[in-house]
Amino acid sequence: MTGRRPTSADVAREAGVSRATVSYVLNDAPGERIAQPTRERVLAAAARLGYAPSLAGRALAxxxxxxxxxxxxxxxxxxxxxxxxxxxxxxxxxxxxxxxxxxxxxxxxxxxxxxxxxxxxxxxxxxxxxxxxxxxxxxxxxxxxxAGTESDGHAVAALTRRQGRMQVDHLAGAGHTHLAYALPADPRLSVFADPRHDGVRQACAARDLPAPVAFTVPGDPPAVVAAVRALLDDAPQVTAICAYNDEVALAVLHGMRELGVAVPARMALIGVDGIPLSAYSAPPLTTITVAPAAAARHLARVAVARLSGDRATPVPVEDVLHLTPRATT
Amino acid sequence: MTGRRPTSADVAREAGVSRATVSYVLNDAPGERIAQPTRERVLAAAARLGYAPSLAGRALAxxxxxxxxxxxxxxxxxxxxxxxxxxxxxxxxxxxxxxxxxxxxxxxxxxxxxxxxxxxxxxxxxxxxxxxxxxxxxxxxxxxxxAGTESDGHAVAALTRRQGRMQVDHLAGAGHTHLAYALPADPRLSVFADPRHDGVRQACAARDLPAPVAFTVPGDPPAVVAAVRALLDDAPQVTAICAYNDEVALAVLHGMRELGVAVPARMALIGVDGIPLSAYSAPPLTTITVAPAAAARHLARVAVARLSGDRATPVPVEDVLHLTPRATT
DNA sequence: CGGTGGTGGTTACGCGCGTAACCATCAGGG
DNA sequence: CCCTGATGGTTACGCGCGTAACCACCACCG
The missing domain is CATH 3.40.50.2300 (Response regulator)
Incomplete structure (x- = not known):
């Protein structure tokens, strides 16, 4: 009794039936051959004992x-x-x-x-x-x-590309024509950063804009300032930056502030994610907000649907992503 | 061959021994009774077949x-x-x-x-x-x-309390005597926020300072401003704030900026975590930086040690936490 | 030459479960 | 009265594995 967890044999003994009967009842066997009163006795016994089937035994069988x-x-x-x-x-x-x-x-x-x-x-x-x-x-x-492959519309990549396109849509809509794309330094993030970059490129191409100027935003403050200065020197025609995400955007914003560049007058800036801190920068950051719960549900639905073989009806993108216009554009 | 994964019986057949022998060899049985050449035949066969023991079978046995x-x-x-x-x-x-x-x-x-x-x-x-x-x-x-209980020095709580104490040490060292503690709004965070609050209180008491004034920092920008204004009105003697973490600190900083309060001249501010964005605020945030890898190793060591019953020799706290002085204090 | 003690394995069993095959009971029909 | 067909179970087996108990063999000693 002490410590040992109950097995289906215990349940059988308790209910006064054979172990096989217990198994049939608890698994709701398809060819239903067990009488109702017996069923109930078994279920009651299982409940009384707090029986939980051993995954090991079940897996083995x-x-x-x-x-x-x-x-x-x-x-x-x-x-x-x-x-x-x-x-x-x-x-x-x-x-x-x-x-x-x-x-x-x-x-x-x-x-x-x-x-x-x-x-x-x-x-x-x-x-x-x-x-x-x-x-x-x-x-x-x-x-x-x-959850999909690159070729057939991998769910994460699709969502991520979409974010890049939305950034460009917003900036181009405000009249910007020469854009830059700010990449994160962590190489592990390239699985997300690359498709987003793709989305930005595609959207530029679709609008006959020149390809975005890509630059990497390093991890430490002085290096960030240097990277921003390099961008301003090398590509002075750029008037707006799509950042990989809000963190990168806020780093870039810091660089601008240090260099005395007016945002958004001289340089507009847009992030992705809508993290809480994006509302607290000076000036507050325009961003593509991701509803995490909805996004997760969307991705989970795609993944689970593929498990059963069919294709999911995706959550409408408006529920997952939307523009949060603030003061940097 | 196709699809079916190899069992220990397959390995036994391949090696020309009994299944028991395979089991003894692969588990490095304590009473080592298998000759070296046989051992090697078994290991080779297992490798050739790509054998991985079934957890189900093993668990059952x-x-x-x-x-x-x-x-x-x-x-x-x-x-x-x-x-x-x-x-x-x-x-x-x-x-x-x-x-x-x-x-x-x-x-x-x-x-x-x-x-x-x-x-x-x-x-x-x-x-x-x-x-x-x-x-x-x-x-x-x-x-x-x-990984411990509250009473006997729960590892996370201990670390968290320590952070609160370090915040107070720094502020008190700079001459502040009237402190406030900024709590996060998300109730799920109270498992961390409460011990940190404790640490702040303890450190204040140890230095004979008045108890810190606690206030909650809400999630949306206008409410944050209101909360900060309320603090300034209700407790004008407060000259420094310990924030639950950097996110809360940056929200408070935003409130200060909106209200035209000089930081750190009128109000000093210190966070916890050392998130990347803490370096990019205006002004950059003083904080207790957590080395995530070291902290994780420390906590993992405590937890794993308890698994084997003994007590871990904790990682020196200097490796896990340290003060990062910046411009808000 | 019979016993004795290693050495290097093998055979046999059970872990908890699902399920195929089997069987006892009873009602109804020829 | 025997046979048939449901109905409601039971018995028997195997899944892959660890391990206790057993055994064949050989070297050695008295």
Whole structure:
């Protein structure tokens, strides 16, 4: 009694039936052959004992568990990430699947090995998986479901590109023609920064504007000032900057302030994310605000839909992204 | 061959030995009874087949898996969180344990049930667990290992309190005697905000200063201005503010700017965290910088040490926290 | 030559579960 | 009265693994 968790045999004994009956009842067997009173006795006994089936036993018998492994890439994770995990967990739980998160830190068992060990039902991944891992997973008979690939409209990339286009739409609408794109220094962010850059380029091309001037914003304040000065010297025709995100934008803003550049008179600036601090800069930052809950729901829906094979009807983009005009444009 | 993953029986056949031998070799059985040439044949066969033991089978035989469930609280997670997960994963992997993360979102199977299903070795948790969950886990025979409790020096609380004390040390050292403490609005943050508040109070008491005036900083800009104005009106003697973290500090700074209050001349301000943006405000923010990697290692070490029952030798606090003096003090 | 003690394996079993195959009981029809 | 067909269960087996118990073999000693 003490410490040992109850097994289906305990439930069977308690209910006065065989173990098989317990199994049939608790799994709602398709060929329903158990009488109602018996069912109820079993359910009552299970409840009384606080019975929870052992995943190990079940996985062994079934050949696979009901675990879906969610592979998170090695990128700095923020609110969006945790909301995404939340949303995925929630919607898969509704299908009886349990989500377990694996952070792809350069340590720890590699993804395929862990997937094999857990006998997972599928591997879900927000970003495209490396080809090598994909192949290894397939070889193990594991369903790998990246939320899309670059070619067929990878969900994250699509959303990210869209943000870049919205930045350009706003700036071009205000009459700007020569734009720059401010990249973050952390190379791990390129999975997001590159598609956003693409979006900016595409939008410029669509409007017959010259290609945006790309420059990288370093991590420490003096270097930021130097980078901004270099941009002003090298590309004096630029009058507006699309920043990778609000953090980069606020760094650039700091550089402008240090150099005495008037914002937005001489240089307009727009970010992405709508972090709380974007409202508190001097001047407050214009940005493309992301509704994290809606974005996460959108991405989770795409991912989960691919799990069942079909394509999701995406959340309308207006619910996920919208322009927050403030004082830097 | 196609799709089916290899079992230890496959390895045994391949190596021309019995399954038991395979098991002994691969687990490095303590009473080493297998000859070296045989060992090597088995290891080679396992490698050739890409064998990975099934956790399900192993868990069933052992009565428990080698999984440690890391329970993450429902708090906004930042860089520290992911670094902590990384550090824990890394150090437990060294002990042959696999970390699996469960995000305590209000959906999804509750922690005790998931722990039972996975036959986990232990449940690790950064913050103290609710008593109800703790009891449920114990009843299931699962070792629950919160990284300390409030009473005996809970690791996160200790670190957090320390930050509050460091804030006061700096301000009092500069001659300030009447302090305020700026609380965040999000109630989920109280697990961190409260101990930090404690630290501030303790440090004030230790120096015979009056207790700090607490006030809450709301989420939207106009409300922030109002809150700051209220503080200035209600407690005009206050000359310095300890903010819960840099975000709160930057919000307060915005309020000061809007009200034309001179910082630091009329009001000094200090944050906690050392987020990148703290360097880019006008004026740049003085703060208690947290080295996220070191902090995560420290917390992970405490948690992992408790798993093996003993107490960790903590990382020297100077490696984790240090003062970054800038222009707001 | 019989016993004795290693050495290097093998055989046998059970962990908790799902499920195919089987069986007891009873009502109804020929 | 026997056979048939439901109905409502039960018994038996195997999933992949760890490990206790067992055994074949050989060297050595008395």
């Amino acid at each position: 079934n050949g696979h568990s009901d675990i879906v492994l969610l592979a998170m890439p090695d990128v700095p994770s923020g609110e969006l990430t945790s909301r995404f995990i939340d949303a995925v967990t929630r919607s898969l739980a509704a299908q009886g699947l349990t989500v377990v998160v694996h952070f792809d830190v350069p340590s720890a068992p590699r993804l395929p090995r862990l997937a094999a060990m857990l006998s997972v039902r599928a591997v879900l991944s927000l970003l495209p998986l490396p080809d090598a891992e994909l192949a290894a997973l397939r070889r193990l008979g594991v369903r790998a479901v990246p | 052992n009565g428990h898996s080698d999984i440690v469930l890391l329970a993450m609280p429902d708090v906004p997670s930042g860089e520290l969180t992911s670094r902590f997960i990384d550090a824990v994963t890394r150090s437990l992997a060294a002990q042959g344990l696999t970390v699996v993360v469960h995000f305590d979102v209000p959906s999804a199977p509750r922690l005790p049930r998931l722990a039972a299903m996975l036959s986990v070795r232990a449940v690790l948790s950064l913050l103290p667990l609710p008593d109800a969950e703790l009891a449920a886990l114990r009843r299931l025979g699962v070792r629950a290992v919160p």
